[in-house]
Amino acid sequence: MEIQVHELFFLVFAALGYVILQSLFILGVRIAAKGGTEVLPDGRDKDSEMILYPLFKYLSRVRHVKVYYSGEQWDILFEKLQQKLKNDTLVNSGNGLIYDNSSPEPGERIRQVLKEIDEKISMETDDKGVTRCYKTDEEYVVNKYFRKPVIQCQICMASYWSVFGYWIPMFYFFGFQIWIVYFGILNICAVSCVNWLLWMRGSAHEALIMKGK
Known part of the structure; x- marks a missing residue:
């Protein structure tokens, strides 16, 4: 079965769009984990109210x-x-x-x-x-091969979260195919690059806003 040019263009465009969607989801998870811990005058710790910060703090424990x-x-x-x-x-x-x-x-x-x-x-x-x-x-108390892909490193997170964004949906709809594995590796690399690019741009923009204050 031959693929027409417009069909190929649509497939490429759809793949890029899906990569961006995965990246936005992963970065959303990472942003929801940003925050810090403030030590109150009575010695108690007050954590940031970002919803995933407690998970980030737990996985980032050090001794x-x-x-x-x-x-x-x-x-x-x-x-x-x-x-x-x-x-x-x-x-x-x-x-x-x-x-x-x-x-x-x-x-x-x-x-x-x-x-x-x-x-x-x-x-x-x-x-x-x-x-x-x-x-x-x-x-670190938790091994880096677990904490970084889960929530600590926005680039590494592409490997863990692709389980939900790529592997499960692809195997569910198409079954096990060797081309899914190849495209899965490419998908992780692409999402990692987009994560890095968007995160760097976002961090630079945030720094400019803070500098303006």
């Missing part, structure tokens, strides 16, 4: 993990400390240091020097007098 300096990175940091604290006696104990307690406030000087090197570096001293340096890292 704080101490990452201690060790190995080569610790040796580099210890060398910097020695250069800045030439008048203090510092002993490298492996992945930590021991300082001379006879000098006045040695711990405070080390803490100040660490802030000069990197404001994110903290220190703690154990019962044996060994001081270890660390940074606090944020780790």
